[in-house]
Amino acid sequence: MCFHSKQSKDAQTLEKRFKAKAAEDAQLSADRFNGFTFPKTPVITNKNPQLIQLFNWGLIPVWAKDTSIRASTLNARIETVCELPSFKNNIGNRCLILADGFYEWQWLDPKGKKKQQYLISLPNDEPFAFAGIYSQWTDKSSGEIINTYSMLTTEANALMAEIHNHKKRMPVILTPDNENRWLQGNDVHEFAKPEIELKATVI
Numbered sequence: 001m002c003f004h005s006k007q008s009k010d011a012q013t014l015e016k017r018f019k020a021k022a023a024e025d026a027q028l029s030a031d032r033f034n035g036f037t038f039p040k041t042p043v044i045t046n047k048n049p050q051l052i053q054l055f056n057w058g059l060i061p062v063w064a065k066d067t068s069i070r071a072s073t074l075n076a077r078i079e080t081v082c083e084l085p086s087f088k089n090n091i092g093n094r095c096l097i098l099a100d101g102f103y104e105w106q107w108l109d110p111k112g113k114k115k116q117q118y119l120i121s122l123p124n125d126e127p128f129a130f131a132g133i134y135s136q137w138t139d140k141s142s143g144e145i146i147n148t149y150s151m152l153t154t155e156a157n158a159l160m161a162e163i164h165n166h167k168k169r170m171p172v173i174l175t176p177d178n179e180n181r182w183l184q185g186n187d188v189h190e191f192a193k194p195e196i197e198l199k200a201t202v203i
Contacts, residue, residue, distance in 0.1 A: 002104070005041070005097075006102065014042065018098065019050070020049065021050060021052065035074040038148075044095060044183075046094040046184070047093075056146060058070030058148055060135060060146060061086055061087075067146075073150045076152050078191065093134045095132040096132065096174065099129070099130060100127045101119050102120050104117075118203065119201045119203050120160070120163070120198055120199070121199055132150060133149065134149040154169070155193070156169055172194055174191065
């Protein structure tokens with residue numbers, strides 16, 4: 001799974017790479033994100049593909065009574081995303097989650113008491129996009145509209161199976177050629193085995 005990501009590029013770099021402008025209220029700053037704090041991170045949605053916005057990590061379905069569900073919706077398995085109630089109604093709400101790295105821990109013993117942390121990135125450290133789905137949830141007590149997303153995960157490739165050697169999962173990382181196809185609503189399962197070269201750095 002993936003619960004920790006990194007976005008260290010400035011707005012100009014992201015705008016050039018993704019051919020989109022940052023929203024006026026989107027203060028893009030370099031940061032390491034811990035999903036369990038439900039941070040706002042940069043995304044591009046299929047409804048506004050020319051705009052970089054900030055959405056909260058941890059999808060809240062429209063039917064949720066409160067925000068507590070988001071701790072369980074940081075990730076969505078690509079194998080079941082079309083079936084589970086938390087995600088299936090949002091499968092048409094596609095987004096690119098902008099990043100330039102993510103973190104995983106390799107278990108060094110059978111119970112995971114000793115771990116080695118790795119930073120996973122592209123070989124050239126360029127920005128990339130995770131595949132995501134998003135939701136707009138309205139807080140009935142305040143009327144506030146909260147934009148949230150979930151990051152899709154898939155079976156680990158050879159490198160990630162060695163690093164994430166407990167659950168052997170990895171986020172769905174889109175190639176530049178696949179980003180538009182994802183936003184345009186192509187079948188989810190087409191993206192289950194991303195062919196993308198990664199590097200792992202011990203930190």
